[in-house]
Amino acid sequence: MRPFKYTNAKDVSSAIKLATGNPNAKFLAGGTNLLDLMKEDVERPDEVIDITRLGLAQIKTTDAGGISIGGLGRNTDAANHPLIRQHHPVLTQAILAGASGQIRNMATNGGNLLQRTRCPYFYDIAMPCNKREPGSGCGALEGINRMHAIFGWSEKCIAVYPSDMAVALAALDAVVKIKGPNGEERSVAITDFHRLPGDMPEKDTNLSHGELITAIEIPKSNFADHSYYLKVRDRASYAFALVSVAAALELTGNVILQARIAIGGVAHKPWRATKAEQMLVGKEATEANFKLAADAEMADAKPLEHNKFKVELGNRSIVRALQMALDGGKS
């Protein structure tokens, strides 16, 4: 771990000003990922700006009827908030499927979106990794890549994005509210917030240096009765997803008006299964139709040497998550 300066930000504008003034500074919120990476010499900021005293923790309804979740609220609080539990139970399930109780108590909602990949080659500075050290090569491409991407990867990087929360947010069409260096505010759809690796795997998101996530907004929807977050992992808790699926259905009778499917553990970002979604609209909610949709989506997968199982597992998980959503989301 490198020596660094610790700065305590008083308010949002001074936090942004401090960060803008130092290209090697990092915001510190829950610290559940950044501090680990600093100890392992992966992240090397020369300054951390503590933003835990800025507020931005409220959960409230918006004028448009949606729900706004403060960027610096804790994951646990978001998962357990009555508004979230009532209107977006899939988000509660997703958050509670992630990490451990202790970590969720520390981790913030904005920080969750910004957590970095758990690729072991990224984490070990003795290994090549284009994300950590551009140009050094991808250790995983021809290495142990059981946990890696099957969609949207590049020769430069096959890492997957680890968040569970973001997968549910992607299914819910959430919007990330961002404040910039000159006080300007902008909104980015969650599905555009994270990037595919392409030629710049070192850049995880479309957030620029100095920008701060102030809130995450979830638009009003009618999925509360038929949604489910399914996470498949190597142990029952405290493991990253092999594959996860956030599924949500809006039904009239047994006909699907709207379907939302986002997949985790398969790409450098939460993977919206738009092909599958489109196939389901107007169809009967049956296992056969779920299977057809899953087949169509997974047909585009490009598995690697050790993760071929993710195609079949992804397929089954989509079907299972949709069934669970149809049944009311109770496991």
Added chain:
Amino acid sequence: MATAALCGHCRWHWMAANPDQIINFMKDKEINIGSPVSRIDGILKVTGKADYSTDHPVKNAAYAVIFKSTIAAGTITNIDSVTAEKSPGVLAVITHKNAPKLNAKGGIRGGAMLQSPEVLFFGQHIGVVVAETFEQARHAADLVKVDYDKKEAKTDFEKLHQNGVKPKDKEDEKRGDVKAALENAEFKVEETYATPIYHHHPLEPHATIAEWQGENLILYNSAQIVNGAQNAAASTFNLKPENVRIVSPYIGGGFGSKGGQWGNLVLAAVAAKMVNRPVKLALTRQQMFNSVGLRQRNYQKVSLAATKDGKLTALAHETATHAAIEDEFVEPCGDCSKIMYDTPNSLITYRVTPMNLILPTYTRGPGKSTGSFALESAMDELAYKLKMDPVEFRLKNEPEKDPSNGKPWSSRKVVECLKEGAKAFGWDNRKMEPMQNIQGNYWVGYGVACGTYPAHQRDSSAIVKLKREGSNVTAIIELAAADLGTGTYTILAQTAADALGLSMNNITVKIGDSDLPPAAGSVGSVGATSYANVVNDVCMKVTDELIARSGKQFFVRPTALQLMISEKVADIQTRADSKPLESAEQYSSHSFNANFAEVWVNQSTGMVRVKRFLAVTGAGKILNPKTARSQIIGGNVWGIGMALTEESVVDPRFGNFVTRSLADYHVPSNLDIGEMEAIFIKEDDKLANKLGVKGLGEVGIVGVSAAVANAVFNATGKRIRELPILPDKLL
């Protein structure tokens, strides 16, 4: 004065001529032994007052951080430590270029450190930075630049294992003609079972404080074998053992990785010498993967033959494994197969491949936990071929004597374990055919598997010190024993209390210090047996001495407590040096178990959950059913981890572990573990040792992973012969 004499049939019924001299009738001898006493060190531990290795308050300590090789084979051509040395707070950067010459064969596992530029595995210790603070040392360690002349490394076991050679200490063991029996078999199984590399990962990573006082070296360092650590350190630094003191009162788990001592001890002592200050050195979790041994990857071929009525006619267990380049350690995977079942034809072999990986070492249930996975899976496979209940199949092949040497068992309760376990578990509810028990989206399966581990007593010495103030008598028990967190303190207080007639509250147990009388290690399930016997012996001895000192004769043997008071003795101390019973050699002594698992397998995702697990164990006298249960279910949990979640993965291109944190190396989480039950079969094995104890630290993990894998087969019809059984293997 009347004369005393032993009565004809029992040493305890002393005769006294004068009834006035009968002080009191002895209470039931076992009051505390056999009681579910909570750990007497529990409060200290949960309040943070138990000092682990680097917790000891040592003044003026500097901090050391190790740095490691980033290649698996080759030679260090240059180490640039200039920047590191100039970094704030740095006191020294120690590498092979400036480290003192040490005795490489002193008994430290992996040899002495920093003796040459040669690199034999990825993550080998190649230097240590010493600084005023831990953070300064850690930062400076990142600044050291190392150049290598890289060689081709042997890191791919899949490609190398067929070139294995016979280990130095393991001859092929043959009985009868396995080949012919297999050729003529009515039913047979010939399959290969693979287990991955597993790591111990004690909660307390390996850590040392080293302090030199002139020629004397004090090491605060967790040690499962206190005297072993003392001897290895002394030999490595060319000191006399009496110049080295090991202080290890509490151990935060070891599981075999603190049985031998590793580089952290050596480097802390080297660093302390070079900076002329006490030095604290603690490994990080990431460093643990290639610093303190591992359980090696094994390919085990098991061949079984049986008659159509289920009588085994042949059992062959052939293991291929790996060891380090310059040092060999092979865990005895065939041990269970030697004694578990009656068969006229038997073959046990090992082949080992040297590889550029850290030296493997003892890991809980060494050989038996992995070996039983292979043997007991094969037994299950053969039971299915025979269309026979796997419990019944095992009962049919129960050996009357130890098949490997013809000795009678000192005790063996496998039949009871199986029968009582089957009853308690509801084995009758099992459907023999797979995929018949469906609950919602889950397949449910039951599995059974047996296990065993040898029971031995080892030489140990102990001192008891009795002191009386008024009518209050207290005792101090001293021996260089180890408590891994398993309850040694507690069972010794229980044993001493009963032997002296004292309350447990009046007993102080002092262990974990090489200044105390030498004792066996807490390894190989010898700890409880060896320690409890010597403590019982020394308490009996001090009682004998008090009786002799009184000059009286007693009809009933009085306790030390009674004698201290009646004879107004202010203090007395004595020492006993105990050895195993000579007659124990005539018997084959082992603990045995039967394990029962119920698993639920998600039909969609392949995720396995162990809903219920029952271990039924025959392990001699149970000194403390509470700590015994904890030991057993602890072993069971690790066995479930072996079966379902744990795996250390090497990238053969680099020779490194890609699973190098506890986020990647998956020990079971609470949610992975269902209902755990432990039953002990009543046993009191006085043929094994005087107290009748057999030990159960190791046996708790043996047979567990096979029970789970067999249950997975019963649930799904899928026979997984390569652990761990991850979801993708069941899709």
